[in-house]
Amino acid sequence: MPAAPVVPSSMQAICFTEPGGPDVLHLETLQIPKPGRGEVLVRVMAAGVNRPDLMQRQGLYPPPPGACPRLGLEVAGEVVACGLPLEGATMPAIGSHVCALTNGGGYAQYCLVPAGQCLPWPKGFTAEQAAALPETYFTVWSNLFMPSLPPQGARVLIHGGTSGIGTTAIQLVKAFGGQVFATAGSPEKCALCEELGATAINYRTEDFLTRIREMTHDKGVDIILDMIGGAYFNRNLKSLAMDGRLIIIALQGGAKAEQADLARIMTRRLTVTGSSLRPRDSRNKARIAYELQDHVWPLLNKGAICPLIHATFPLAQADKAHAALEAGNHIGKIVLTVSPA
Numbered sequence: 022m023p024a025a026p027v028v029p030s031s032m033q034a035i036c037f038t039e040p041g042g043p044d045v046l047h048l049e050t051l052q053i054p055k056p057g058r059g060e061v062l063v064r065v066m067a068a069g070v071n072r073p074d075l076m077q078r079q080g081l082y083p084p085p086p087g088a089c090p091r092l093g094l095e096v097a098g099e100v101v102a103c104g105l106p107l108e109g110a111t112m113p114a115i116g117s118h119v120c121a122l123t124n125g126g127g128y129a130q131y132c133l134v135p136a137g138q139c140l141p142w143p144k145g146f147t148a149e150q151a152a153a154l155p156e157t158y159f160t161v162w163s164n165l166f167m168p169s170l171p172p173q174g175a176r177v178l179i180h181g182g183t184s185g186i187g188t189t190a191i192q193l194v195k196a197f198g199g200q201v202f203a204t205a206g207s208p209e210k211c212a213l214c215e216e217l218g219a220t221a222i223n224y225r226t227e228d229f230l231t232r233i234r235e236m237t238h239d240k241g242v243d244i245i246l247d248m249i250g251g252a253y254f255n256r257n258l259k260s261l262a263m264d265g266r267l268i269i270i271a272l273q274g275g276a277k278a279e280q281a282d283l284a285r286i287m288t289r290r291l292t293v294t295g296s297s298l299r300p301r302d303s304r305n306k307a308r309i310a311y312e313l314q315d316h317v318w319p320l321l322n323k324g325a326i327c328p329l330i331h332a333t334f335p336l337a338q339a340d341k342a343h344a345a346l347e348a349g350n351h352i353g354k355i356v357l358t359v360s361p362a
């Protein structure tokens with residue numbers, strides 16, 4: 022049996038004491054935590070950067086009670102220690118390579134993760150690619166594909182087509198037989214959406230409602246994955262087909278929908294829903310992980326879909342990674358690379 026990895030007592034982690042711009046982020050030396058029941062300790066090799074991290078840094082998205090208050094919602098690395106298993110659960114093997122949805126604290130050399138939130142690295146993946154998976158795959162799968170898969174040929178509109186979430190959603194909907202429309206804010210970003218198999222709409226030069234009506238011969242789309250919220254609410258409702266579903270996962274365009282046309286929900290039998298991944302409990306996240314491993318990991322393993330990495334930064338340059346995501350020129354994901362302690 023291979024010897025258990027030696028775990029040092031301290032690690033480097035990105036911290037901030039006051040909310041603010043990217044420059045509030047700095048490295049600190051911290052004690053490495055020990056895994057509790059049902060938890061594993063991961064030696065982090067790469068950590069994904071997500072827009073919710075920017076909001077947390079700005080003080081706009083406080084971690085839920087009990088979660089690690091530090092940044093970092095997804096990691097890839099090696100399991101170096103395990104707590105006792107929860108009843109009926111199995112733990113990943115020491116030494117195995119996992120990617121994991123964390124409960125915070127991923128911007129660090131070591132991170133504690135509930136075992137049920139770990140998934141294996143897909144075949145041939147680098148640490149950076151594996152770290153780019155959990156946050157967007159858990160979010161897109163739980164919102165678009167649970168509790169049931171969209172029917173074959175379903176028409177799906179994805180706002181923010183070149184975001185981490187958008188690039189994942191386009192690929193997954195295509196892989197499961199859907200027809201995708203996606204909004205993006207420049208010709209280059211629209212070209213990337215088209216490369217991924219979506220019909221792109223440049224939301225800065227075209228009205229997405231008009232385009233959806235034209236392209237669907239006034240039928241509308243069956244599902245919308247929306248990250249804009251208030252500013253798009255009415256046009257989203259008008260873009261939906263009979264029995265359509267609007268899924269709101271972010272509110273970049275405001276949390277209030279002025280003059281919302283509620284009659285349209287009634288007369289078109291629409292469903293308006295939404296969710297936030299982070300406050301879900303570990304059992305709920307483990308259920309999503311289980312479905313992902315079953316339905317999506319085979320596609321990643323055979324290279325049918327893969328995450329798009331825009332740029333990588335070393336852990337110490339988390340501030341630069343945040344500034345790059347904030348600048349909004351990225352296509353796909355930004356990832357931190359983490360060297361051993």
Ligand SMILES: NC(=O)c1ccc[n+]([C@@H]2O[C@H](COP(=O)([O-])OP(=O)(O)OC[C@H]3O[C@@H](n4cnc5c(N)ncnc54)[C@H](OP(=O)(O)O)[C@@H]3O)[C@@H](O)[C@H]2O)c1
Pocket residue numbers: 070071072073156160180181182183184185186187204205206207210224248249269270271272273274296297298299346349350353
């Ligand atoms: N609910 C959840 O559980 C959950 C989980 C993870 C993320 N999220 C949310 O999902 C969103 C994407 O996250 P991410 O990490 O992938 O962020 P990201 O890569 O920074 O993406 C932000 C996207 O928003 C798009 N956008 C901004 N204004 C737009 C508009 N008026 N119309 C269409 N698109 C617009 C941008 O498109 P252009 O660059 O083309 O302008 C960009 O693609 C964020 O709002 C995040 O908070 C929610």
